[in-house]
Amino acid sequence: MISAPPDETETAPDAGAERLPPGLYIVAGPIGNLEDLSPRAARYLRQADIVACEDTRVTAKLLRAAGSDRPMLPYHEHSAAHVEERLLERMARESVALVSDAGTPLVSDPGHGLVRAARERGLAVTTAPGPSAAITALSVSGLPTDRFLFAGFLPAKATARDKAISAVAGVPATLIFYETGPRLAATLTAMAAALGGRQAAVARELTKRHEELVSGSLPELAERYAGTEPKGEIVLLVGPPEAEVSSADALDQALRTALLTMPAGKAAASVAAALGVPRSEVYARALELKA
Structure with a gap:
């Protein structure tokens, strides 16, 4: 079933306390710099009846930046089924804004089941698009951008991680992964062993004060980060095979x-x-x- 977004124009004015029409609003927030919050996203956060979010402490800062005082409801990967059903019921009569802790919701975050269920019920689903760490990192990496594969987080266990790397080794595209500081060195070492000397890049803390992008071959990056645990959000990119x-x-x-x-x-x-x-x-x- 196809659901249509609410009837509003791209230049719709801020109506203050006016509420959005019922439905689901997927709202992209900044990935680090609050200046990247779009006017449309801020308006949705002010005009929604409720804001569904991963962490209310993180989202509270975003709502303050948007000038919003809307109530929040936790919704994350550990939420029980009744939480999703409650949100769907509210969408039929209220506007629900969905945000993640950073960037565009549903990109390596929970929520696709909620969107699918909303569309199946004929509820309106629309979005205020915005930043994504994966695309932001790709744009500054210097690696090929004509084809890319977003692979999200690799498995934590070494055997499963190595199998996942092998599964995408032959894909003729730039590979994009999310990674954590404590696991970065081991992941780079495993990639160097499996993928050889491909060009790669480690993007860290994008759009923030300590933004950093380090590029080089996989063996070079594995050596650079050996024994380290860099802080912050990390995007790891690997160029396509020769x-x-x-x-x-x-x-x-x-x-x-x-x-x-x-x-x-x-x-x-x-x-x-x-x-x-x-x-x-x-x-x-x-x-x-x-x-």
């Missing part, structure tokens, strides 16, 4: 498929002809894969 890495992945995939039904010699000849690669090179790789 063309030859992608070609190697394509060769391995084609060989593995061919070897399911052919001996090594025939598989090598078939794949070599299809990919335009010397047969001797393909045959040597076929023997490695079989071993």
